[in-house]
Amino acid sequence: MTKRQKTMLLRIIIGAVLLIAAVLVPYEGPWRFALFLPAYFTVGWDVLWRAVRNIANGQVFDENFLMALATMGAFCTGFFGEGEYPEAVFVMLFYQVGELFQGYAVGKSRRSISSLMDLRPDYANLETDGEVAQVDPEDVPVGGVIVVKPGEKIPLDGTVIEGSSTLNTAALTGESMPRSVGAGESVPSGCVNLSGVLRIRVEKEFGESTVAKILDLVENASSKKARAENFITRFARYYTPAVVIGAVLLAVIPPLFMGGWGQWVQRALTFLVVSCPCALVISVPLSFFGGIGGASRQGILIKGGNYMEALAAADMVVFDKTGTLTQGVFKVTEIHPEGMSEKELLELAALAESWSDHPISRSLKEAWGGEPDRSRVGEAEELSGRGVRVQVDGRTVCAGNRRLMDEIGARCPENTAAGTVVHVAVDGAYAGHIIIADQLKADSKDAVKELRERGIKTVMLTGDSKAAGEAATRELGIDQVHTELMPAGKVGMVEKLLGERTGRGRLAFVGDGINDAPVLSRADVGIAMGALGSDAAIEAADVVLMDDKPSKLSLAIRISRRTIAIVKENIWFALGVKGLVLLLTALGVTGMWLAVFADVGVMVLAVLNATRALSAR
Structure with a gap:
């Protein structure tokens, strides 16, 4: 008392x-x-x-x-x-x-x-000229180096520059499973360092950190x-x-x-x-x-009672595919060249995607064997929803989907593969295609099953090919799928689904919160999943699932109801x-x-x- x-x-x-x-x-x-x-x-x-x-x-x-x-x-x-x-x-x-x-x-x-949201750090160990001093986290500049010892909270968002450790992310995600980190990895504020000493370069000032945003979200809910x-x-x-x-x-x-x-x-x-x-x-x-607090304890941040009410009334959940229901970790499974070797085709694709950090780009570079020689790459242009056009050794290389090939007049074969197909053309001539497969998350199938048991219709939107989308739909048990959608197409499809509703049900859209901000805003309730450390997710969504588990969506609806x-x-x-x-x-x-x-x-x-x-x- x-x-x-x-x-x-x-x-x-x-x-x-x-x-x-x-x-x-x-x-x-x-x-x-x-x-x-x-x-x-x-x-x-x-x-x-x-x-x-x-x-x-x-x-x-x-x-x-x-x-x-x-x-x-x-x-x-x-x-x-x-x-x-x-x-x-x-x-x-x-x-x-x-x-x-x-x-x-x-x-x-x-x-x-x-106590759950006791994320606000009391101090930061700022390193200056080889000396370490405790200062207020708000006084640490962007670019400064902080030292986090075992048992201390990470006070600011940053990148590990030295050391390795495991982090307790329970206050952010509701999960007790530690997360391993090492040099070069980004770490959000609010986590507790469990083992090794970490030296971290600060990427954001305190007011823009994960901790500050989450505290503001909960306090203003x-x-x-x-x-x-x-x-x-x-x-x-x-x-x-x-x-x-x-x-x-x-x-x-x-x-x-x-x-x-x-x-x-x-x-x-x-x-x-x-x-x-x-x-x-x-x-x-x-x-x-109490409901908002109970959800927060599970790593589910609901921005207000109005969103909790909308979530409880949801009778349709629309999923983005990549990074939401799937791991977003792509692997090259097949290479089909035309007029060149598999190695040459893979090299061209890796060079074309060398400037990008997209999951598909990373998978191509990994299959090639590392970072390609970027000095060979000239002017690069991203073509929204279609692919990229770059200059490689003086030649124009286009890498992307079938729509891009149709635009440049390169005839490509019909695709029936259950995966993402990257077509490659050189100076307007078709050079072959590479099939990349994404893996479903471990609990995606159970998450969809739980939603359907609650009488909720499930829909999936994806930019993948029809074959890849339908294969994932069959495996997950999703009711409806719409494939080969560009970003604007997802917004249009959500508006169409909103128009088809009957009764007082609500439509929830679940995405990664980065590329899906327009759709998150258009839905009755936008849900960003896997948003640990993602500013875009926390800003754009009405509900934020801080870990990467689709099953938390069913839990969020259960708590709301x-x-x-x-x-x-x-x-x-x-x-x-x-x-x-x-x-x-x-x-x-x-x-x-x-x-x-x-x-x-x-x-x-x-x-x-x-x-x-x-x-x-």
């Missing part, structure tokens, strides 16, 4: 003791109410003060006003008959117990998320409210004045015809106690807060109980004690239910 919560607990205990003492005093005279005032003011003075302060600021209709009006009114019923002094104190006492519990639950949720949260805000705006007016009418109109002013005033005050909307106002945002279910349970439970007790109170069936349960009891139960979202998985 915080110091403030401990103080409140002490006040509650003292107030409870004073209440018991007042009840035990045998005095029944006209000043009996004075016996209960010490207990009442001990436990409720801050509620009364907030009510007065809010009224002065023009904020009249809130739970403080309702509690102050109802409890003070219970004291005033002594003027019309027997005052409900013990009930008034107990209502305030129980309300403060509920507030204490709610504050503790919210604090626990925040601490859980804070609550600002993007779901429809359910906005509904509760609008509902409370009209509900509270309505019940106050209803209570006034209940106190005034029936006695004009039936008499018994004290009885009806008492019913009106009980009506006010029941009407407090705190169960809804507190539990619904807490549920979304459970959170939304908890929100709906709280809404219906709170409204149902309150509506019933309000009706019974107006009819005189219930008294102040049941009103206490309908207000504070419902709030406590709703908050308890909301905290389940934090452990959702």
Whole structure:
């Protein structure tokens, strides 16, 4: 508990003791109410003060006003008959117990998320002229060299220039499996160095680092409210004045015809106690807060309650293929030259792709046996969605797909291979093709299966050939595939799929977050996968899966659906109980004690239910 919560607990205990003492005093005279005032003011003075302060600021209709009006009114019923002094104190006492519990639950949720997202480093070991000094990470310049010892967090994004180690990435990915790194590899901030000493050249200032972006994302997630949260805000705006007016009418109109002013005033005050909307106002945002925190613990960053709501409603998931469902690690499997040797064809393709760091380019260079001689390569031009055109030894070499060959008039054979085909032409003459195969990720098949079991349609979009796309579709069990798509074609296809929807379902697109930014933005909810250290993914997507596992998507949907279910349970439970007790109170069936349960009891139960979202998985 915080110091403030401990103080409140002490006040509650003292107030409870004073209440018991007042009840035990045998005095029944006209000043009996004075016996209960010490207990009442001990436990409720801050509620009364907030009510007065809010009224002065023009904020009249809130739970403080309702509690102050109802409890003070219970004291005033002594003027019309027997005052409900013990009930008034107990209502305030129980309300403060509920507030204490709610504050503790919210604090626990925040601490859980804070401990999970405890990524912010306290210091960085900056190396200057052979000396190492601890400095604030924000003071480390780009290009500076930092030293990270075993057990320390990596404070800034950078590249390892010396040393090798294993990293604990659990705070970013939710996975406990260590990641091995060595010289030349990029490392994101927020990971914990487990073994060797690393010297790292800083690539980004602290404000642009992975840590800073993720912390900002989580801290601001609550600002993007779901429809359910906005509904509760609008509902409370009209509900509270309505019940106050209803209570006034209940106190005034029936006695004009039936008499018994004290009885009806008492019913009106009980009506006010029941009407407090705190169960809804507190539990619904807490549920979304808990759900976002629970997802974060699994390495799933959801940027707001609105995106969680959209994810829960997803009935179609559209996947990018390369790097999303596949490893993005291509290997040359077949070489088919025309008019030259296999070695010559592979050399030309490797030279043509020598300037690129695309996975297909890397596979060609690896098959060739390393980095080709770039001095032989002249002007290079990337042709979006088709391939490249470069000058090699004074000759024009085109390497790419069938569309590129058609453009330059080089006739190529029909492709039926289950892989990516790189066609090569030299000075407009077809020179052969190379088949490159990508490997599916280990859990891609299970991820698709889980989605289909949840009634979600799966679609795959790829720039690969029809044969390669259909082969992957059959192996994964995906419902629908669209192949040979250029980047703009993916956006068009997603728009077409959006137009084909029926009902209130949502379309989610899953991509690598780098090349798929336009499609991520166009979908109802964009999901970037394998985004560890990827700025583009964190910026473009609505949901970020920090590791490279497609199965996390099914988990994200499961967490979202459970959170939304908890929100709906709280809404219906709170409204149902309150509506019933309000009706019974107006009819005189219930008294102040049941009103206490309908207000504070419902709030406590709703908050308890909301905290389940934090452990959702």
